[in-house]
Amino acid sequence: MRMAITYEHIKTCKQSGARLGRVHTPHGSFDTPAFMPVGTQATVKTMSPEEVKEMGAGIILSNTYHLFLRPGHETIRKAGGLHKFMNWDRAILTDSGGFQVFSLSENRKISEEGVEFRSHLNGDKLFLSPEKAMEIQNALGSDIMMAFDECPPYPATYEYVKASTERTSRWAERCLASHARKDDQGLFAIVQGGAFEDLRKQSAADLTSMDFPGYAIGGLSVGEPKHVMYEVLDYTTPLLPQHKPRYLMGVGSPDALIEGSIRGIDMFDCVLPTRIARNGTCMTSGGRLVIRNQKYAEDFGPLDPECSCYTCRNYSRAYIRHLIKADETFGIRLTTYHNLHFLQELMKNVRQAIQEDRLLDFRDEFFARYGLNDN
Ligand SMILES: CNc1nc2c(CCNCC3CCCC3)c3nc(N)[nH]c(=O)c3cc2[nH]1
């Protein structure tokens, strides 16, 4: 009998109100606030599961949309589920596919039933609905599944966001009704409402009345100014239950991870660290570093002098720059490993700061060195 997804609150930072906790899942527990590496197509790009474990990740993300299109969720079900298929024995969270339909596919048609779209791979006409998204996620066997939602575009009219958010609440109900594993309740709902306080309140009220084991805040990090995102968090997070995990979707720049933690968020995901690594951009304690820059051609020091990761202990900026310029895959592996390690370290330091009631001081120290507006 699988256990539910449970949240264990450890303490609240006296200086910032941020919370230290642990999330327990059928595939192990992880400390929060946590950054979750993204493994869209059943792999954290260029990393082995051992490497992802080594850097301290207790949970990774994968995706209904991508795996539905390729290789197909039935194939993964026959393989024994996603954990087995990708040889990852810790926790997996899968997004429900709605966001990706709108960011990737062609000519979508949204209705009460669901979303019709054409595959971005071969143009096939496909359909996703709350029921279909749950069927796929149950076939994948993820520990945490996301309800099927619409992430409204930004900006959008009040009327559009209101109608979309109300539909997302109805879709959440349908996900709950169709969830095969009713016993372990690994299903998180996603709060929408754009940047409209009354719609956020309505969405949170609708969803918390359905008693999900965890709640995500969606509809953010879609192009709105950062201060708008933080304002939405200021009035939305307090509407969510204290004793359940809160997941801010698609947020991962270092400053946003710290600001989000201060506002009571426990879980984050973002493709940023892996995506920018592929063109040689690295997150370091002194700020962003673009390794292709000529000035590193004969810089034989480490990527980040303060980093203890495999990349920084064994290779120089000159060598990594050479690999990236020569389009050598090993170069991307080294920058990816470092960026993911950097964010795991950042979250470890955030948790330590919460433990010591000094997260606001930590934020000021970090920003002074990293630069305020990394994106
Ligand atoms: C980048 N900004 C952003 N991402 C959002 C995402 C995606 C989060 N990342 C998922 C992983 C990436 C590929 C594999 C899974 C959102 N997802 C949903 N379902 N709803 C949102 O409102 C939603 C909102 C989001 N905003």
Ligand SMILES: [Zn+2]
């Ligand atoms: Zn490093």
